[in-house]
Amino acid sequence: MSTYSSLLKTPGVARIIAAQLTARFPFGMLSLAYLLHIEQITGSYGAAGLVLAATSIGQAIAGPLTSRWMGVWGMRRVLTLTMIVCATSIGLIAFIVDASVPVYMIIGFIGGLSMPPIQPAVRTIYPKMVNSKQLTALFSLDASAQEIIWVAGPVITTFVATQISTTLAIVIAGVFLVGGGLWFILSPEVGRVRIPRSKRKLGVVLSKPAVLLSTIVGFLLVGACAAVEAGVVAAFGHGGPEAGIVLAVFAIGSLAGGLSFGHVPVGPWALSRRMLGVFVGMALAMFSLNFWWLGVTLLIAGIGIAPALAVMFAIVSATVKFSDTAEAYGWVGTGQLIGAALGSAAAGFLIDANGAVGGFWAAAAFAFVGFLIPTILRSWHPDLRGRELSSIPDTAPVPIQPS
Incomplete structure (x- = not known):
């Protein structure tokens, strides 16, 4: 733990982690809050x-687009504009009670499209705050800390929406977005880092093997997690605390894994090894829907999640030019959003056909492919042991031969 204590003593690190987590807290609240609110208004879960x-489609489109804009107009301008538009859309969904479903869909799409690119911004800033030896640990700490969003966010949303008001649940998410967003935007580190304008066309960064590998494996990893969530809810229903407890254990496993393995050097097998652990845990979960069995097996699966995410962030940081890092992280985020949508959909179909165990079948299938891809494409995975992890500078000194 000394690695993390020294990290948090680095000027600005604790503040920037806390600010970005607060700004991203609505990510763990809005989906559930929208679901409960729109269902209450329309009487339809389908609507x-x-x-x-x-909303998810808007977020997926926005990922690489708004991230790239930060190199054109600056981080603070893009973050401020997107925050204002997104907060407005959140307010409209909260307080407009007589709109049609298509109107809510348009507002949700605009909100997703304008979701502030906090994650690409902060992961672009991190390499400028610590030395290269600390960077893997910082990415791991960040990936572990974000589990707070997925544990506390749904709990707060469910309590407020069911006990007080769905409108208030959405408003609270908006308050986190604006309060955390302003805290992050006004942080000195955001003003110090200037992302150079990329000279490449949108999407060209995906030609980098490490970026494409991280996008594909991130898609599969988050798809597996979304399928697990659907399977757990189907297994225990909404009537008791069991589903929430099991999912909390799943997230705690990820938190513990990230803190335990964050200092381990990133070799060429790093991603496949971590994904193997995720697959083993999810595959074991298929054999019983017993509360204790799922708690243990998903704890095992969770241990690999944050470390796998940290490896993805590290190999992207070490292999792309600084001007392309925000867009690269935007593509990785888009892959994860698509994975969440398709993982939930696949689990839903299998649950309808085979019961709750179908969700775990889907999860194990996603996780197995997520292990297979980095194993087969090991040549795409850089060996970062003993290497600088900071982004490649856009300019470099030109050696001059003596005459």
Whole structure:
């Protein structure tokens, strides 16, 4: 733990982690809050699902686009503009009670499209805050800490929405977005880092093997996690605390894994090894829907999640030019969003056909392919042991031969 204590003593690191987590806290609240709110208004979960789908599509499109804009107009301008538009859309969904479903879908799409690119911004800033030897640990700490979003966010949303008001649940998410967003935007580190304008066309960064590998494996990893969530909810229903407890254990496993393995050097087998652990845990979960069995097996699966994410962030940082890092992380985020949508959909079909165990079948299948891809494409995975992890500078000194 000394690695993390020294990290948090580095000027600005604790502040920037806390600020970005606060700004991203709505990510763990809005989906559930929208689901409960729109269902309450329309009486249809199908209508709520359409609004969520529109919001997710907007987020997926925005990932690389708004991230790239930060190199054109600057981080603070892009973050401020997107925060204002997104907060407005959140307010409209919270307080407009007589709109049609297509109107809610349009508002949700605009909100998703304008979701502030906090994650690409902060992961672009990190290499400028610590030395290269600390960077893997910082990425791991970040990936572990974000589990707070997925544990506390749904709990707060469910309590407020069911006990007080779905409108208030959405408003609280908006308050986190604006309060955390302003805290992050006004942090000195955001003002110090200037992302150079990329000279490449949108999407060209995906030609980098490490970026494409991280995008594909991130898609599969998050798809597996989304399928697990659907399977757990189907297994225990909404009537008791069992589903929430099991999912909390799943997230705690990820938190513990990230803190335990964050200092381990990233070799060429790093991603496949971590994904193997995720697959083993999810595959074991298929054999019983017993509460204790799922708690243990998903704890095992969770241990690999944050370390796998940390490896993805590290290999992207070490292999792309600084001007392309934000867009690269935007593509990785888009892959994860698509994975969440398809993982939930695949699990839903299998649960309808085979019961709750179908969700774990889908999860294990996603995780197995997620292990297979980095194993087969090991040549795409850089060996970062003993290497600088900071982004490649856009300019470099030109050696001059003596005459």
